[in-house]
Amino acid sequence: MPDSAISIRRLDSTEAGFREQLAAVLAFEASEDEAIDRAAATILADVKSRGDAAVLEYTNRFDKLAASSLSELELPQAELRAALEQLAPGRRSALQSAADRVRSYHQRQKTECGSDGFLYTEADGTVLGQKVTPLDRVGIYVPGGKAAYPSSVLMNAIPARVAGVHEIVMVVPTPQGIKNPLVLAAAAIAGVDRVFTIGGAQAVGALAYGTQTVPPVDKIVGPGNAYVAAAKRRVFGTVGIDMIAGPSEILVICDGTTDPDWVAMDLFSQAEHDELAQSILLCPDAAYIDRVQASVDRLLPTMPRAGVIRTSLADRGALILVRDMDEACEIANFIAPEHLEISAMDAGKWAAKVRHAGAMFLGRFSSEALGDYCAGPNHVLPTSRTARFSSPLGVYDFQKRSSIIQVSEAGAQVLGRIASELAHGEGLQAHARSAELRLK
Template sequence: MSIARLSTADSDFNARLEALLAWDSVSNAELAQRVDEMIAAVRHRGDSALVEYSNRFDRLAVSSMAELTLSPERLKQAFDGLSDEQRDALSTAAERVRSYHERQKAGSWQYTEVDGSVLGQKVTPLDRAGIYVPGGKAAYPSSVLMNAIPAKVAGVAEIIMVVPTPDGVLNDLVLAAAHLAGVDQVFTIGGAQAVAALAYGTESVPRVDKIVGPGNIYVATAKRAVFGQVGIDMIAGPSEILVVSDGETDPEWLAMDLFSQAEHDEDAQAILVSWNSQHLDAVADAMARQLPTLERESIARTSVAERGALIHCRNREDAVALINRIAPEHLELSVAEPENWLPDVRHAGAVFMGRHTAEALGDYCAGPNHVLPTSGTARFSSPLGVYDFQKRSSIIHCSPEGASTLGKTASVLARGESLTAHARSAEFRIID
């Protein structure tokens, strides 16, 4: 097994770290042009373009959108057909995700000033949200729950889900999750064409207000292209994990924690940081033993070889600096008293505290959302949540006295900007 070994004491550490972290989710010009052409085709030809692309890219043989539409009854059938174990696990995860996100709900508010003017904020859910669910290398029922349930909690009236079905293969766990999460309509379409359909609408696919959910480079490029026409959650890069260990956690546990992200795809990133060099050696040995046992060995092997690393740092302060520099999607603090570290962690999508809190628990059933900022964007972005499906309107209701008082201030500022119509509009309300 090959994995990079770095040390913060090395003179070339910064350059090697930057090379390791480098990831550009922006597609090249040729791919962007193809995506633009697909979006244009869907805008102008609607359902017929969706049927054509689905036949071409998913190797189907359908003639109408009716064959690419799943009824609520089909979703319920999938849920009812699960084993008791699967149904219970999915239901438990859904309830935990719902319970966590209920605490994120923001309410409208207002206050009254002394002169009787009322100021406030009105919180309104989006009318319709679109959820993209991957259907390529793996099926992700957990993504259905993580994207749809916050929308439902926010009060979104209608949720439209798109999921590609290569070779016509439906995943009943994904469909069951859609039923459980309250998805209203499901279309078995994917790629840039599905994003275009959600953004602009077709004869069959309703136009949405926001598109959320992960996808491949075509999906990411299409989301970037339609942003402004609709809202999007983020342009997500490959999955990533940064584990910080004080040397006391079982190396076997940490090796599998790293593989839990490396198995996503070849571009995923798994990094371990410790100031205990012998511990790093032990984790490397554990990874070498465990790698051949993985069902997705080839993917994980490529991931750790090309983007993984074991980093030796000098001390705790060094480790904290690395955390905030990398701004990881997932951060495991596999240390004693992790709560003492938390005040120093400024940039991380989700923080998993202590030796027993495997990142995988957050992927499925802990409760917090697993849709997280990647590629260092945790410096300015947050996990997907209820707030992503709500919008806020400012409320301003001036009393006559309040309008007069504010009018004087507004007049001075407007005339300072040479916007005299603004000034005169405010001055009409001034009470002499």
């Protein structure tokens, strides 16, 4: 192997021990560091106890600021609008177009997912149904520091706004006071109500418990570092959370008809996130896999984040030879990837065989990167095989449902006898008597 070649694990589904090898590739322990968890717990307890003072102290320490009050760290709406107005025309147009597409998709989702509730009346006049109401206030955590993610603002805030959430509070760390104008502009476009330049476990605590300045929210969404993840775990129950996200993932199923450079770059697109990201290719054509490997070797040196990509591919990537496309779909269901590209002829045929994936990108022109930014569907997706039981972030995550039960007098005669019988069977006499009192 030449020195420039990238060491990516090669697997063959026909070989003995393949399933064990695949499981080893997929294995990822969130390895919740006890020190991180203890630190997050300490910070949360302090924020709960001291409010503003604790949040201010941790923010000044970790982000190297010198704010004298937490109110100084709330950005006025005028600053958000100014950031939007000062963007270069091309950048502003792209941000607005992405927001429009994300909003349009989630408005359609709201309609199609039964977000208007329902009522129906039974023959005896009993009315049953469901009332759907938006959450009062949500908190959106937007990462800061090493990278800025305006797309994260759009994907978290827009479905909340479409759902009808009354107030959206955003927190974003600004180490050394450096604010990203694109993030602020995205907040303006998405309709965020309040923005605080705080981050870490202290920001999660402020949103969960409320302080003298930061209002308590009903749910916290958005990705963050290990301290943020640990804090979100701990405040769940006091507030709702979206998910505990793991490293980014892409699985590409290819029949060998796509330009191998395209597939190599799609693998790079997730590997560049961080060294723990995962990129896997499933293909029934061994010669094509060799061509993808050659593309990887040739293109990697051109990537600014080549070091991160190289480590990610070497440690957690795989190029897997499968018997056929049917087996590729079977393996995909086992992997349950965050992002699944089906880069093949008649992609819809193969998509019909896939049950578990956060998002599916069908056809050779559907690169995962388009979903990250502007296709429309949400890019906040289940990772680490949780697509087996979880869904993308959506309008439904910012709503709750109340059952409606309006029993008629005639209905009470029937239901009361059923309830009485079952209540006595459970030994709950007050339940039974409550139903019986309404019987004629």
